[in-house]
Amino acid sequence: MKTQVCIIGAGPAGLLLGHLLRAEGVDCIVLERRSPEYVLGRIRAGVLEKVTVSLMERLGLDGRLQAEGLPHDGFNLADGERLIRIDIAELTGGKQVVVYGQTELTRDLMDASEERGLEVVYGVDDVTLHDVEGDAPYVTYVKDGAQQRVDCRFIAGCDGFHGPSRKAVPASVGQEYEREYPFGWLGILADVPPCNHELIYANHQRGFALASMRSHTRSRYYIDVPLTEKLEDWPDDRIWDELAIRLGPExxxxxxxxxxxxxxxxxxxxxxxxxxxxxxxxxxxDSAHIVPPTGAKGLNLAASDVHYAAEALIGFFKQNDNDAVALYSDKALSRVWKSERFSWSLTKLMHRFPEDGPFERAMQVAELDYIASSRAAQTSIAENYVGLPV
Structure with missing residues (x-):
């Protein structure tokens, strides 16, 4: 089999890239290890920046997003007693984020694949990338017990943190930057109305909490817990009790x-x-970067990567522009590092770290007080939360 671009991974990044390339007449195929049902069964984030919404609009696949998505003009930071509202629309000239589940966005992309001529092969095993250093790479995989080969000009690795694509880059070439956090997020999804029409990120002496939603009738809540905690030790009532304490009385x-x-x-x-x-x-x-979910950047960073990758690949095949591909990494990483900084800083602000003492806690209190009283601080947060330009 021959194609121009072989895309590894049929999550939202891989499908979005595939649709953008096909819309411009670039041949591509998408390979996915899991089944469609498994892909749609993943529970993921749901706060979309303008870059993600704009790409769906560009493809004409935003019908359900526009009908069912929840536009948000702001969000809230809480310290256990008060809510500090960040009015992102007022602070950024009318920009918004949209709450729309990643699962639903993936479903929209998946449902349009056959009609748009995007070939997606599910249930592939032993995906291996070959000769990526040269101009004639190829990918081998096993499907129904038979080995297959895809010859292409480019490979796009959209296969997540554990996929094979990043592993195809020699250790002598790549560098990893990593920070693991000493806690995890315990999440609960329930068919109940949200407690607030906007998200609430809370810093309480007992720990972090987040009140979010997927719709007017489905809510998503989180609390941070030590990594040693077991899910079976957290029945629903215990989670609801903890949320009520950490999110504050309002x-x-x-x-x-x-x-x-x-x-x-x-x-x-x-x-x-x-x-x-x-x-x-x-x-x-996620094959190239992971962010803590505190800043709602994971899916949106993938979308900005796809924007740059599609721009580069379309330029290569349609305008014989070799420079666009050469500049892809620098462009993407510039935005990645800014989003990593924001997610890291918001995580530090809203969580209690085991090594922190009274001084670190006093700094969090001072920072929240400053944010509550400073338009400049709120503007900086709003600009980053709504999404930096691509």
Whole structure:
């Protein structure tokens, strides 16, 4: 099999890139290890920046997003007693974020694949990248017990942190930057109305909490817990009780309790791999970087990678522009590092770290007080939260 671009991974990054390339007449194929049902079963984030929404609009695949997404003009920081509202629309000239589940965005991209001529092969095993340093790379995989080969000009690695794409870059070429955090997020999803029409990030003496939502009738809540905690030790009632304490009295008064439909504990890390291009291989999304979810940047960073990658590959095939591909890594990493900084700083501000003492806590209090009283501080937070330009 021959194509121009072989995309590894059919999550939102891989599917979004595939649709952007096909819309411009660039041949591509997407390979995915899991089944479509498994991909859609992943519970992920749901706060979309303008870059992500704009790409869906560009493809004409934003119908459900516009009908069902929840535009947000702001969000809240809480310190256990008060809510500090960050009015992102007023502070950024009318910009918004949209709450729309990553699962739903993936479904939109998946459902349009056949109609748009995007070939996606699910259930592939033993995906291996070959000759990525040269101009004629190829990918081998096993499907239904038979080995297959895809010859291409470029490979796009959109296969996540544990996928094979990043591993195809020699250790002598790549550099990893990593920070693992000493806690995880215990999340609960329930079919209950949210306690607030905007997100609340809370810093309480008992720990962090987040009140979020997927719709007007489905809520997503998180608390941070030590990595040694077991899910079975956290029945629903215990989680609701802890949320009511950490989110503060104003939010607690509006919490509607209900049975969980999903619970999980996710570890947190900051991770960057550089460069994001090696030869004919371009890395996008979690294959190249991970952010703690505090800043709602994971999916949106993947979307900005895809924006730069699509721009580079379309330029190469349609305008014979070799420079665009050469500049891909620098462009993508410039935005990645800024988003990593914001996610890291917000994580430090809103969580209690085991090694922190009275001084570090006093600094958090002072920072929250400053944010509450400073338009400049709120503007900086709003600009980063709504998404830096691409």
């Amino acid at each position: 939010a607690a008064a509006n919490i509607t309790r209900g049975p969980s439909i999903e619970k999980s504990i996710a570890p947190l890390r900051s991770f960057v791999f550089a460069p994001m291009r090696h030869g004919s291989l371009l890395l996008c999304g």
